[in-house]
Amino acid sequence: MNRRDLLLGAGALAGTHSILGSQASAQTPLRFLTPETDPSQVRVWQAFVEQYATANRGVSIRPEYASWDDLVRKVSADLMAGSPPEVIAGSSREGFMATAARRNLLVDLTPVVEEIGRADFHAPSLEAWKMSGIQAAIPYGVQWPVLWCRTDLFQEAGLALPTTWDEYRAAAEKLTNTQRGVFGACFPAGRTWNTEIQSCIAIWQAGGTMFDDKLNVSLDTPEVRRAMTYYAEMCRFSPPDIGQYGFREASAAYTSGKSASTFYWGRVLSHLYQQAPELLPKTRTLHYPRGAKQAVLIGWDEFVVYRGRNSRAAMEYVKWMLQPRQMFMMMEPVIAHVVPTRNSVMPMVQQHEWVQKHPEIVNALIQPIDFGVSPVRESASHPFNYKWDAFQARFILPDLVQRIVLGREPVALAVERAHKAAVDATKDVRQ
Amino acid sequence: MLRALRIYSAVMLLLIIVAFPLYWMALTSFKPQTEVFRTPPTFLPETWTLRHYAELFWLTDFGLLFLNSLKVCLLSTGLALIVGSLGAYALARFRVPGKESYGRLVLIAYMFPGALLIIPLMLLFRQLGLTNSHLGLSLAYLTFSVPFVMWVMRDFFASVPVDLEEAALIDGATRLGALWDVVLPQAVPGLIATGIFAFLFAWNEYLFALILISDEGLRTLPPGMMRFVSTTDTNWGLIMAASTLATLPMAIAFGLVQRYLVTGLGAGGVKG
Amino acid sequence: MASDEAPLTDAPKPRVRGEGTAAAAASRGGLLSALRDRHLGLVLLAPSALTFLMLLVFPLGYGIYTSFLQRHVLEPEGIWVGLDNYAWLLGNADFWRSLLISSFWAGATVGLQIILGTAVALLLHQPFKGRSVVRGLVLFPYMMPVVSVVLIWMLLYNALYGVVNWLLVQAGIIGTPIAWLSQPASAFWAVVFVGVWKYFPFVVVIVLARLQVISQDLYEAARIDGASAWARFVDITLPQLRDVLLVVALLRTIFMFNNFEIVFLLTGGGPLQATMTLPIMVYEQAFGVYELGRGSAIAVVMFVILIAVMSVYFTFLRKEND
Numbered sequence A: 001m002n003r004r005d006l007l008l009g010a011g012a013l014a015g016t017h018s019i020l021g022s023q024a025s026a027q028t029p030l031r032f033l034t035p036e037t038d039p040s041q042v043r044v045w046q047a048f049v050e051q052y053a054t055a056n057r058g059v060s061i062r063p064e065y066a067s068w069d070d071l072v073r074k075v076s077a078d079l080m081a082g083s084p085p086e087v088i089a090g091s092s093r094e095g096f097m098a099t100a101a102r103r104n105l106l107v108d109l110t111p112v113v114e115e116i117g118r119a120d121f122h123a124p125s126l127e128a129w130k131m132s133g134i135q136a137a138i139p140y141g142v143q144w145p146v147l148w149c150r151t152d153l154f155q156e157a158g159l160a161l162p163t164t165w166d167e168y169r170a171a172a173e174k175l176t177n178t179q180r181g182v183f184g185a186c187f188p189a190g191r192t193w194n195t196e197i198q199s200c201i202a203i204w205q206a207g208g209t210m211f212d213d214k215l216n217v218s219l220d221t222p223e224v225r226r227a228m229t230y231y232a233e234m235c236r237f238s239p240p241d242i243g244q245y246g247f248r249e250a251s252a253a254y255t256s257g258k259s260a261s262t263f264y265w266g267r268v269l270s271h272l273y274q275q276a277p278e279l280l281p282k283t284r285t286l287h288y289p290r291g292a293k294q295a296v297l298i299g300w301d302e303f304v305v306y307r308g309r310n311s312r313a314a315m316e317y318v319k320w321m322l323q324p325r326q327m328f329m330m331m332e333p334v335i336a337h338v339v340p341t342r343n344s345v346m347p348m349v350q351q352h353e354w355v356q357k358h359p360e361i362v363n364a365l366i367q368p369i370d371f372g373v374s375p376v377r378e379s380a381s382h383p384f385n386y387k388w389d390a391f392q393a394r395f396i397l398p399d400l401v402q403r404i405v406l407g408r409e410p411v412a413l414a415v416e417r418a419h420k421a422a423v424d425a426t427k428d429v430r431q
Numbered sequence B: 001m002l003r004a005l006r007i008y009s010a011v012m013l014l015l016i017i018v019a020f021p022l023y024w025m026a027l028t029s030f031k032p033q034t035e036v037f038r039t040p041p042t043f044l045p046e047t048w049t050l051r052h053y054a055e056l057f058w059l060t061d062f063g064l065l066f067l068n069s070l071k072v073c074l075l076s077t078g079l080a081l082i083v084g085s086l087g088a089y090a091l092a093r094f095r096v097p098g099k100e101s102y103g104r105l106v107l108i109a110y111m112f113p114g115a116l117l118i119i120p121l122m123l124l125f126r127q128l129g130l131t132n133s134h135l136g137l138s139l140a141y142l143t144f145s146v147p148f149v150m151w152v153m154r155d156f157f158a159s160v161p162v163d164l165e166e167a168a169l170i171d172g173a174t175r176l177g178a179l180w181d182v183v184l185p186q187a188v189p190g191l192i193a194t195g196i197f198a199f200l201f202a203w204n205e206y207l208f209a210l211i212l213i214s215d216e217g218l219r220t221l222p223p224g225m226m227r228f229v230s231t232t233d234t235n236w237g238l239i240m241a242a243s244t245l246a247t248l249p250m251a252i253a254f255g256l257v258q259r260y261l262v263t264g265l266g267a268g269g270v271k272g
Numbered sequence C: 001m002a003s004d005e006a007p008l009t010d011a012p013k014p015r016v017r018g019e020g021t022a023a024a025a026a027s028r029g030g031l032l033s034a035l036r037d038r039h040l041g042l043v044l045l046a047p048s049a050l051t052f053l054m055l056l057v058f059p060l061g062y063g064i065y066t067s068f069l070q071r072h073v074l075e076p077e078g079i080w081v082g083l084d085n086y087a088w089l090l091g092n093a094d095f096w097r098s099l100l101i102s103s104f105w106a107g108a109t110v111g112l113q114i115i116l117g118t119a120v121a122l123l124l125h126q127p128f129k130g131r132s133v134v135r136g137l138v139l140f141p142y143m144m145p146v147v148s149v150v151l152i153w154m155l156l157y158n159a160l161y162g163v164v165n166w167l168l169v170q171a172g173i174i175g176t177p178i179a180w181l182s183q184p185a186s187a188f189w190a191v192v193f194v195g196v197w198k199y200f201p202f203v204v205v206i207v208l209a210r211l212q213v214i215s216q217d218l219y220e221a222a223r224i225d226g227a228s229a230w231a232r233f234v235d236i237t238l239p240q241l242r243d244v245l246l247v248v249a250l251l252r253t254i255f256m257f258n259n260f261e262i263v264f265l266l267t268g269g270g271p272l273q274a275t276m277t278l279p280i281m282v283y284e285q286a287f288g289v290y291e292l293g294r295g296s297a298i299a300v301v302m303f304v305i306l307i308a309v310m311s312v313y314f315t316f317l318r319k320e321n322d
Helices: A002-023 A039-055 A071-081 A096-100 A110-116 A123-128 A150-154 A165-175 A193-206 A222-236 A247-255 A267-275 A275-281 A311-321 A325-336 A343-350 A353-357 A359-366 A389-392 A396-405 A411-426 B001-029 B052-057 B064-095 B099-111 B114-128 B134-158 B162-170 B175-205 B207-212 B221-231 B235-264 C018-027 C035-066 C084-090 C094-123 C130-138 C146-157 C164-172 C184-212 C216-224 C227-257 C260-267 C278-288 C293-320
Strands: A028-035 A058-066 A085-089 A137-142 A146-150 A262-263 A283-286 A299-305
Touching: A028 A071, A028 A267, A028 A311, A039 A058, A039 A311, A039 A325, A039 C094, A058 A311, A085 A096, A085 A311, A085 C184, A096 A150, A110 A311, A110 A389, A123 A137, A123 B114, A123 C094, A137 A165, A137 A325, A146 A150, A146 A247, A146 A396, A146 B052, A146 C130, A150 A165, A150 A275, A150 C216, A193 A222, A193 A247, A193 C094, A222 A396, A222 A411, A222 C018, A247 A267, A275 A283, A283 A359, A299 A311, A343 A353, A343 C094, A343 C164, A353 A359, A353 B175, A359 C094, A389 A411, A389 C035, B001 C130, B001 C146, B052 B064, B064 B099, B064 B134, B064 B175, B064 B221, B064 B235, B064 C035, B099 C227, B099 C293, B114 B134, B114 B207, B114 C035, B114 C278, B114 C293, B134 B175, B134 B207, B134 C035, B207 B221, B207 C260, B221 B235, B221 C146, B235 C146, C035 C293, C084 C293, C094 C130, C094 C227, C094 C278, C130 C184, C130 C216, C146 C164, C146 C184, C184 C227, C184 C260, C216 C227, C260 C278
Parallel strands: A028 A058, A028 A085
Antiparallel strands: A085 A299, A137 A299, A146 A262, A146 A283
16 A cells, blocks of 8 residues: 555544534634735735635634645645645645545535536536546646746847747857856756656657556656756756755746746746836746647646535635635736636636736736646546656656756666656555 | 954954844845845845835734744743752752762753654654644653753752751751742742743754644744745745744843853853 | 754753762751651652653653554554664665764764854953953854744855855855755755854853863963963863863764754755755654654664763763762
8 A cells, every 4th residue: 555545544534533523613613725825815815714704604714824845745744643624725736636535535526516507617627626536626727837038138149039949948058147147047956846847848848758658657768868858958057056946946036037037837927026027028928948849737726625524614615715706816916827717707817907918928828728738647548647646755856857957967877767766656556 | 452453353253154144134024025136135225124024924824823832932941940940959959869870861861862752752642632732842842841951950959058958947947848938049040041941942943843733723933934935935025024033032031041151151160 | 853952051060069068968967868858859850750751761662662663654553574674774875875974964063163162262252342242142043043044044045146155256256156055065064054153152152161260370371481372272271171172072963963953944955865864864754755663763773873972971971070
C-alpha cells in the first residue's frame, strides 16, 4: 500500500468518526482553507465571512491560509493531527484528490452542481474533477500560464517577441545583462511545484511525456533529454537565485523589473498594479514559444469539501460562493488569473476595468485554448494517471532540474537517474 | 589618540555588523512595496508608510498568532519556574541520594536535541489528545525550560546565606514557610532573569510548534510568520513588519534582564 | 527548538557553591540535617523528576524503541524490523554526507563564534564612551526570534534586490550579484554566517565576564617588563580564558550540532542537499516521507554523539576539580 493512501485511509476513519460522534450544535464552525492570500483577496474572504454570517445565523466561517506549495502537505498534516478543514478553495492537485476520493474522504458535490444548474458550467472542467464516481471538486476557474514580456526591453534590443524555442533562446541571451542586473528569462529551479509545472511543459513541448499510455515511466527518452537541455540553457539567462524559485519568486522577478520575461499565470497583472504600475504599459503576454509542438499545462482552482461533522453546512457555503456575484468578487482582485467556469460570470470579467484597459495582457489569458494538457492525463490516449501523486510527492522533476542546473550533472545521466527514481517511486502504487 | 581612533573604528565596524540587519528590517517595514525592489536601494524610505503594520492586523491573523504565542509561553514559563525552582532548591539545600548524578542528568536533559524528542512526543501527544492544544505545546516546552531553570536556580539558591533560613526556623517557621518567606524573596532577581530566558526560548521555538499544532486557529508566531513568507507573495514590507513586532517582547525583556546579564554575571558568574 | 541555545546566565559552573555551606551546616548538627528534610527534599524534587520521566526519559525510550520499527505516522503500531533501520542508515551515503555536513556546520560556526566573540569581548573590555550601549546592542542578535533572523537574512541575501549583493558589487568585491542561498557552493557558508551572527554574542558575554575578573596586577607586571600588547594577550589573557573557552566551545558545539531552525528555514537542507544536516534529515524522514523508524534511528545516533561529547565535558570538569 502506498504511504499516502494509508494517510488518507486513517483520515477517512477520523472523518467518519466525527460524523457519528457529534450532534448538531448551536454554533457551526467551518474551517475554510485557501492559498489565495493576496491582501486584496483576503479582504474578499473576510467580507464573505461577514456577509454569510448575517445571512446564516449559527454558521461561523474561519479562514485559514497556506501557500500553494504547502496546501496538500497541510491537509496531510491535518489528517495526521485529527481532521482536515471542511472547505478548501484553491488548487488541491488532481493526483492527491484522486487518492482522497478513492479513500472516501470527500463529499460528493453533484447536488450542488445540480441545484445551481449544470448547464451554466463549463462541462469539461466539471468532468475533469469526476473521481471515483463522485464530483470530487467543483472548479471555479480554469487557468494556464503564459509568457510575460517587457516590450520595451525587447524593442530596445531590436528583438521581436519570441514564438519558438530558438527565437526565445536567442532573445534571452541578448537581453541578459548581468552588469545591469537584467535577465532575459526566468526558469524556476527550486524544489517547488512551479519548477515541476515548467518542466512538464518543456517536456510536452519537446514531444515527450512523463508516462506512456500504459502508465509506465517514460522519462529516459530523447525528447525529455532535449527538453531538459533547453531548460538548462534557459536557466543560464535567468536570475542567479532561481535555485530557490517557486511561484512567487518567478512573479517577483518580473514585477521587480529584473527579468525581461517570465512564465506566469494571470495574477501578475494585479501584482503589477500593486508593485510596479509603471511596467503596465510596457507589458504584454503571449503563449509559450513553441518547441516541437505547442502545449501548456492547464489547471483549475476549485472548491473541495472534506467529510466531517459539518459537511452539510460546508456544501451550503460552497453553493453560496458559486453564485455569480460572489464568484466575481473572488476573481476581481486577481482578475484574469482564472477564467470562470460559469458562463454567467464571464461577461462581468470582460467588463472589468483592467481587462478593458489591457487587452494585450489579458487576451492570451482568457481566450479559450485547445492545447492545454493535464499531467494526470497527458494525452487523449492516456487513462487517468493514478501514479502521478506518488511521482509528484517525491519531487522527481524538480530534483532532475536541480541536478542539471545546480549540480552540473550531464543531462543524459540526470534523466536516467530521474527515470529510475520515478520507477522506484511508482512501482508499488496500485489503482 | 591613535588608540582611541582604533577602538572607535572597531566599534563602528561591530555596530555595522550587528545593527545593520536590524536597521534594514525596521526600515523595510516602513517602505511602500514599490520601494523595496528598487536598485540602488534607499537607505531611508522615500515615502514612509504604516500600511504594512495596519495590514498585518487587518488582513492577517498576526494578532491571533501573537496572543497564542503569549499564552503558550506564559503557561510554560510559569510551570517551569514552579517545578524547576522547587527542584533546584532541593538540589542546593538537601542531602538527597544520587544528587550529583541527578545534576548531570539535568544538564544532559538541557542539551537534548529537539529532533530526538519530536517524533516520540508527537506520537504520545496524539494518543493523549495533546496535539492541537496549547497545554500540550507548553508541556513540550518544559523539556528544555525545566532543566534550564533547575540548572541556573540551583546556584542562585546556594548563594542565599543559610543563616537566614536557620534564623527563621529557630523562630518557629516550618521548612516550607522558611522557603516561602525567606529564601524566595532573596531569589526573586534570579527567578525574573531565568523566567525571562525560559520565556524567550519558548517564544523563539519553531519545530515543536510546527509539528504539535496544525490547527491555524491555535498556531503560534514562529510557524505562523514563516507562513506569511509563502502566502504573501513576497510582501517584504509586511514580513519585516511582522519580524519587527515579534522582536518587541525580546527588546522589552532585554531591557529588563540587561542588569543581570552584563553586570550581574561579572565576578561570580563564570568560574573555570 | 529553543533548547539549542545556551542561556547567557548559565555560564559554566563546575562546582555548586552551596555545597560547602550546606555541608557545614549539617556538620554543625543544625536543623538542616534533620531526617525529615531528606523526605522534604525528595518531595521538592518530585515534580521535576516526574517532568523528566514523562517528557524526556519515556519519550527517549519510546524513540529508541521506534527506531527498531518500520512505522508510518498513522499506523497504530509499527512492524518490528530489528536493526534494519540502522543497517539502512549505515549503508546510506546521504546519511554519512549529512553527518559530515553537520560536523562541518558545528565546527565552522563554533570556531568562528569563538574567534569573533573573543575579539569583540576584548574590544568591549576597553573603556570608551557609550560602551554600555554597545554592550547591550551586541546582544540583540542572540535575543531575537530565529524566525525574524532568518527572514531578515533572506531579504539581505536576495540576488536581485538584496542589499548585501548591492553593497558588495558597489565596493567592487564581486562583479555580479551572487545567489548566496541557492548555489550549492555558497549556501553552506551563507548559513554558517547567519549562525555565527546569531550566536556569537553568547561567547561575548561569557568571555567579557571572565575578562573582568582577571587581576590587573598581572598586566601591570607585564607592562613593567615591557611586554607588547600582543605578548600580554598571549601570555596572560589567553591562558586565563583557556578553560572558559574550552567549556563554551564544547557546549556550543552540541547546541549548533543539534540546531534545526536556522538551516532548515534558510535552505530546507538544499540546494541539492548541500546543507542537509542531521536534524533536517530526521525531519525529512519523519514528516516528509513519514518514515518514523528511520527518522528515529538518525535521532538516536545524534543522541549517542551528544552523550559522547558530554562525557568529555564531565571528564574535563572532574579533572578541573581535582
